[in-house]
Amino acid sequence: MDINKTVDATGMLCPMPILRTVQAVKEMKFGEVLEITATDPGIKPDIKNWCEMMGHELIDIQDKDGRIIVHLKKLK
């Protein structure tokens, strides 16, 4: 999977990770993939619901060394 953009939201609490995501997605083209790294577990349900609302594709959510890695594809 090609990653076109990354967001480091480690240490950030709600709603900052989503806010950073919004800003990043704005700068991306359709079909591009964003990788978000976060530590707040709230990102898991939040990013899922956000993608549903905004019409983006949530590719996966992984736990890696105490961090949460999210991949999503911009569709709209």
Place this chain on the structure above:
Amino acid sequence: MDKATIIVFSGDMDRVMAAFNIAVGAASSGMEVTMLFTFWGLNVLRKDRTGSRAGGMMQKMLTWMNRGGTENLPMSRFNMSGMGTWMMKKLMKRYSMPSVKELYTTAKQLGVKMIACTITMGVMGIGKEDLVDDIDEFAGVITYIKDARESKINLFI
């Protein structure tokens, strides 16, 4: 576009933070957000520690006791003459939580519309010059109702 409207009646730091979190969240989810600041909520929009310049003696006393500015809002509980609020701000910083001031700036950048309630401004003797410069509208309840009647989320905080 779906709308969200929030009345900020309280000037308590914690309540105001909740209001801004919801506003920022809604704007991040593609909603058009309006916040109406009334009564103690007007303190959020006031310049730091300004008293009433326009009002009479009672209004000057009121605005002197009721300090404004995003940095000067007390907590709804355990304010303890500012000690509790000071500690909470320390904790928020440690956990990299944004302050009310930062949340306000973020909300503005996301296009959240800020309305100052002119009725409260009149009663409290707060003039436009006592408020921050980037307020979108000075209006009353009807302007709010116009937005609120079409909105999907409507909160009174």
